[in-house]
Amino acid sequence: MKRKYNYFLLLWAHFFVFSAMAQDVTFYQQFSGRYDFTLIGNTLNTEENNPTQIFDFLTQSSAELNLSPQQTVLKAYLYWAGSGTGDFDITLNGTEISAERTFSHSRLIFGLPFDFFAASTDITEFIQQNGNGTYTFADIEISEALFQHFPFRTNFSGWAIVIIYEDNSLPINQINLYDGLEGLPTQIDFVLDNLLITNNLNSKIGFLAWEGDTAHQNNENIRINGNIVEELPLNPMNRIFNSTNTITGSSDLYNMDIDVFTLDEFVNIGDTSANLRITSGGDFVLINTVLTKFTTESIDATIEIDWVQVECDNRKIEIDYAVYNLLSNNPLPINTPIAIYANGILVGTTFTTIEITQNQSESNSIIIQIPDTIPSPFELTFSVDDVGDGTGIIIETNEENNDFTVDVNLSISTSLPPIEPFKSCNIGFGRGSFNLEELANQLAEIYEDEISFHENLSDAQLAINSISILSNYQSETPKKLYIRLETNPCSSITSVDLEVRNCPPIVYNFISANEDGFNDYFFIDGLRNIFLNFQIEIYNRWGHLIWKGNQNTEDWRGEVSEEVKWNGDISADGTYFYLLFLNDPDYPKPLQGFLYITY
Known part of the structure; x- marks a missing residue:
């Protein structure tokens, strides 16, 4: 759908303009593998803004994604842009999406500030889940800003999705993504850095740009290393940013451009950077995103630690590891250096012992002595193509995947404190x-x-x-x-x-000396086998000693063994008192108590 304001506004044919503020286009991400890139997107302008005299804009637009079956999405970034300070919450196929990164540009027209914005979000999972089909961008609210910009014909809005995809039929390519928000006229210069050009065939550069117009033909050029690029028939020199999409062949992508150009003739093998210059003699253009692709016939050395053997209380460890050369067209040479670090400190070096061809590996082992100054546990890192200070000797497809780290515990014995008896x-x-x-x-x-x-x-x-x-x-x-x-x-x-x-004995102080098998004698538990030198004295209620016993006597059954005035040899029913001498250092005083006997 679209919104239309049916009233005439005067077209300003000439006005004085100079740039004020922008965000430079700089390197953002790199991908190395059997990859390529494409873009889809659409404008929210109903026509180019220069010839029109009616303020009109769309609230949503759609584009089709149609990857081949062998092409799988590796990464996807949604970009959207427009006039004004921006709306950073939109929908894609009805799903709410917020900006993760934002860009801004400002220029002065007759001393008045005019703002422009762009935004970006990683939507890889969203594209991977939805796959091929129609994508509809909607719910951006910048109508007031578009209306403000309309008299100067700087009103625009649109969106695009940058897609990095994998295809195993491709050679190994290096894809670089640069973004920002820089504006013309008159000239933009920046360096395409982080390149690795080992083959200049089938190389290309892509642009996502905003606010270009078809009518302008005033030195609107792209130069790579000083060479003007063009892609006929849609993008002739002097009229590069002209509302075209070279991927679909469209020329009605009003006030935005999705353009791709070949670079084979303009770069050289061995280059690690390229100079990009964009010029415009009059047309206002915003450069948002730049992509490059180069086929890299090179080496990609990686390493993995397979196993670490530690011995108890030993700082000498044995490590099994493997060096790989997977994303590569050339062999990894013999004697490629390997550095070994513990907590970032160099503790050893070694080398590959064979030439490792494409998609092959070499397994080996090494014994390393870990210095006493390195605490345990620690991080053990193997770094291939590293002479010991982080410096490599080989040009690789990807210089960021040479390390492999594991945590190692030397398993020092636990020191147990003394244990009391x-x-x-x-x-x-x-x-x-x-x-x-x-x-x-x-x-x-x-x-x-x-x-x-x-x-x-x-x-x-x-x-x-x-x-x-x-x-x-x-x-x-x-x-x-x-x-x-x-x-x-x-x-x-x-x-x-x-x-x-020797714990205190337990005295059972009731005696029924009737020979019925229960409580027939004075029993003291925990006495005879423990306090071997004990002695017992029993007294009647008048304090007369009537019986003495020890380890060599039987338990008391009421008999009278001491010389005391008594009728008979058996004590009478009643209460008696005892003294128990344990003759043990822990019990210096006798235990005493009463007991009762009946017949």
């Missing part, structure tokens, strides 16, 4: 019952690695015969256990001493 109650004759799970949980709070307990050092070193039941481990003491902290590839081993202590 682990103690348990004596369950008899120096034997203890130990809850090793408690000790394991204490260590797990510090170390995340697997922990195992072993009864001898050899088993711990071999990681065999670990103690399986930790909650109730019984052993004679003193006993040394070995603890293995499992890491890969290192392990750490420490030990812990198991010790017992």
Whole structure:
């Protein structure tokens, strides 16, 4: 659809103009491989703005993408531009898209500022998902700016998609993308840099330009290395930017140009840059995007680290690696240097040992000593075509893919702190019952690695015969256990001493001496097998000693063994008192209490 304002506006035939501010066209991206480029797009002007006297513009326009089946989209960038300061939120096939990069240009007309803008967004995924078909650009709102520019015939708006595609039938090409927003008249000079020209056949240059007019023929030229280029019949010299699209053969791309020119005659093998000059004797033109394509018969050395072997507590590592020469027409020569870095510090060098032909590789290994000054873990980088300071000796298709980096951990053994003796109650004759799970949980709070307990050092070193039941481990003491902290590839081993202590005995102070098998005697648990030198004294309620016992006597059943006034040899029912002498350094005072006996 279009909007039309049906009223007459005076055409200004002559006016004084000079440029004010712009963004230079500079190098943006490079692609090396079996690639080529194309552009699609359309204007939002209904006709060229110079002859018209009716202000009219479109709110949307469409273009067709029609790649061949063997051509797959590698990258796609949407560009749009127009008069004014810009609208940076538009739609493409109904999908909202916002500008990722913006460009501006300003010029003065009779002292008044007039602004122009361009915008760009990476839409690679969008184009890859949608593929061939119709693309409709819409929802740009710059009508007020277009109306302001109309009296001076600088009103325009339009869009284009730059597409870098892969085609395996192509030779290896280098595609460079340059963009910005520079305006004519009178002259623009800039350098097409970052080139690698090893074959000048089938080379080309493409332009996305805005606001050109068909009628102007005043020195409107493109010069490459001083040579004027043209592409007949659509783009003759002196009238280059003339609302044409040389890709589709269209001449009604009003006030924008999508033009492609051959460069075979104007560049030389070995060139790494080319001089571009664009001139115009009167027509106002904005250069937005420039693309170049050159076939590169060269080398593309890449490298990969396949495997790194580390040994426990050893700073000497062995690395398996492979050097490739894939995107290439020429062999990678023997003795191509390889630099090896750890955290960016040179730690070794080596060389390729064979000539690596196209689509071939060489695998090799090397042992490197990592200096003590480099902490672990660290970044290990192999860089092919690098003499050790980042300098290469070979001209490559792509100089940005020579490095490969992996993280390396030297696996230094963990240093375990001393472990205090682990103690348990004596369950008899120096034997203890130990809850090793408690000790394991204490260590797990510090170390995340697997922990195992072993009864001898050899088993711990071999990681065999670990103690399986930790909650109730019984052993004679003193006993040394070995603890293995499992890491890969290192392990750490420490030990812990198991010790017992004599815990207080438990006194059962009720006696029913009736020989029924229950509580027939004065029983003290944890006494006889632990406190071997104990002595017991029992007193009646009047404080008279009636019985004494030790390790060599039986448990008390109520008998009277001491000389005391008593009727008979058996004590009467009632309450008695005891003193328990443990004769242990941890219990210097006797334990005392009462007991009750009945018959």
